[in-house]
Amino acid sequence: MIxxxxxxxxTLLTMLVIFGPLSSLVIWSVAEKWYWPHLFPxxxxxxxxxxVLQGDMLRALxxxxxxxxxxxxxxxxxxxxxxxxxxxLPIPFKPVILxxxxxxxxxxxLPVFVNSTTLLYRVNLGGKFWGVVLIHMVGALVFAVxxxxxxxxxxxxxxxxxxINLGASRFKSFYSVSLPLATPGIxxxxxxxxxxxxxEFTGTLLVGSPFVLTLPVYMYRTSVGYELQVASxxxxxxxxxxxxxxxxxxxxxxxxxxSMFGRI
Amino acid sequence: xxxxxxxxxxxxxxxxxAIVVWLxxxxxxxxxxxxxxxxxxWSLRNYYLVWRLYKFDILYTLWIAFFxxxxxxxxxxFLCGYLRVHVNRPVEFLFKIPLFIxxxxxxxxxxxxxxxKGTLNAVLSQVGLINMSDPPSIAFxxxxxxxxxxxxxxxxxxxxxxxxxxxxxxTFLEAARNFGASTFRQIKDILLxxxxxxxxxxxxxxxxxxxxxxxVPLMIGSGEPPxxxxxxxxxxxxxxxxxxxxxxxxxxxxxxxxxxxxYYLKTITQKEA
Numbered sequence: 001m002i003x004x005x006x007x008x009x010x011t012l013l014t015m016l017v018i019f020g021p022l023s024s025l026v027i028w029s030v031a032e033k034w035y036w037p038h039l040f041p042x043x044x045x046x047x048x049x050x051x052v053l054q055g056d057m058l059r060a061l062x063x064x065x066x067x068x069x070x071x072x073x074x075x076x077x078x079x080x081x082x083x084x085x086x087x088x089l090p091i092p093f094k095p096v097i098l099x100x101x102x103x104x105x106x107x108x109x110l111p112v113f114v115n116s117t118t119l120l121y122r123v124n125l126g127g128k129f130w131g132v133v134l135i136h137m138v139g140a141l142v143f144a145v146x147x148x149x150x151x152x153x154x155x156x157x158x159x160x161x162x163x164i165n166l167g168a169s170r171f172k173s174f175y176s177v178s179l180p181l182a183t184p185g186i187x188x189x190x191x192x193x194x195x196x197x198x199x200e201f202t203g204t205l206l207v208g209s210p211f212v213l214t215l216p217v218y219m220y221r222t223s224v225g226y227e228l229q230v231a232s233x234x235x236x237x238x239x240x241x242x243x244x245x246x247x248x249x250x251x252x253x254x255x256x257x258x259s260m261f262g263r264i
Numbered sequence: 265x266x267x268x269x270x271x272x273x274x275x276x277x278x279x280x281x282a283i284v285v286w287l288x289x290x291x292x293x294x295x296x297x298x299x300x301x302x303x304x305x306w307s308l309r310n311y312y313l314v315w316r317l318y319k320f321d322i323l324y325t326l327w328i329a330f331f332x333x334x335x336x337x338x339x340x341x342f343l344c345g346y347l348r349v350h351v352n353r354p355v356e357f358l359f360k361i362p363l364f365i366x367x368x369x370x371x372x373x374x375x376x377x378x379x380x381k382g383t384l385n386a387v388l389s390q391v392g393l394i395n396m397s398d399p400p401s402i403a404f405x406x407x408x409x410x411x412x413x414x415x416x417x418x419x420x421x422x423x424x425x426x427x428x429x430x431x432x433x434x435t436f437l438e439a440a441r442n443f444g445a446s447t448f449r450q451i452k453d454i455l456l457x458x459x460x461x462x463x464x465x466x467x468x469x470x471x472x473x474x475x476x477x478x479x480v481p482l483m484i485g486s487g488e489p490p491x492x493x494x495x496x497x498x499x500x501x502x503x504x505x506x507x508x509x510x511x512x513x514x515x516x517x518x519x520x521x522x523x524x525x526x527y528y529l530k531t532i533t534q535k536e537a
Contacts, residue, residue, distance in 0.1 A: 010352070011352070014359070015358060018383050021374055024376045024377045024382070025376065028376055041386065078276075078279045082276050085277065091270075097277065100284055103284075103288060103292065103529075104284065104288045106472060106521065108472065108521055110478045110494045110498065111295055111518070115292075119287065119291060119294075120287070136537050140281050142284065191413045201366065216369075216479075219369070223375065223483060232376065239365055241362070242364030242365060246361065247359060249399045
């Protein structure tokens, strides 16, 4: 009995810790008038939701999604073959290649991206859609290469050898044996790349501002400008894709896939 | 390998490598280069300026990172131990949520919660715990930043530490239980020592990420010194256009991350090789 009560209170405490900070966002998003120090707003309503859904935010939302889609497709196209090669073939300089794809995880991003921005402006991509896509791809590639290599490694090599023994070419054995078996892992990793791009802040702020606006940057601007309702609505919208993915994919997500998300 | 296969591998590896080298590796090197140049000449003046202007900010950043890391690991070690011994799926699921909430949103949420006229103070004032005419400001200071970093990183820590604990074989725990070991003893004497290596990697990873945190201090920082190092870099470039000092400060941040980064890179590549 005591044990069950303790367990229940533990779960409740966790809920308070996790949802407590987030709940103020919900309240602020529907607060039309809220004078301090009242516990609840004096006037509730969806005035700001209506306002937000016809302004700049929609543009930021649309651009952010567009960028995320392009980043995801490009990353997927160039990472799948590389991950397969890294997982299967004894290519030269493999440790060096792996190291290059780890560096961005191990060092602070901002001071590097400051100089990446200069490089992008030099080729006239600063403040442009494609500049933001490229800067997102740095992080996305690092994440995708590592997770997808792990996925291909988890497909038993013997299956492919069997196909090759039966006369299939390297490409055929990749295309009709390994690729289908790796598909679930690739899908999980792809969805996380999409989410990464959607949530990316530092690179977008440096490379895109003030011309390319995504939702995180928009939210930052409104929050710092004390448009608390607008910022809270954007924050809630930013949480939706992540939470949906979490609920859908919880069982498939291995910890290696997720450690990247300590950074965004 | 046959030549054609080698060529195919090269073609496959080139585009992703090119992007990461062009937009991370080269800029990484160029920060070292630019940090040594002042008014078009080689000089160490940028580092002198970093020392003069930012030494306290560096200490401040290290303090926040160490404090948050200690708190996160301290909580995660025991919380995960408990979750490993007595399975509790709802709690485990709840701790995954912050992983999917970006730092900017965490920053904004904590700003709304912890500001002088924020939600927390409003709740506390209802119960009469604080003085309404002079409400304490938790946000806009190091505690606000630390709380946000802890909240977000705890999710990651739970994920990694619990993963490490799960790979400890159940028979060890059973044996300990047969001798009457409490949950605490099972954590202290079995789970913790057996997953020390994974814990160190997780700790290294989180330490650099805290050191390099940018959006949280940007959202809830006070705008006045002391600031975290990443904010200094950003302001130095945005308001002063001073790339020399900003890059010197960047190099200092790489050096701070270096010890841990080296360890992290070594363990991960060893595991993969």
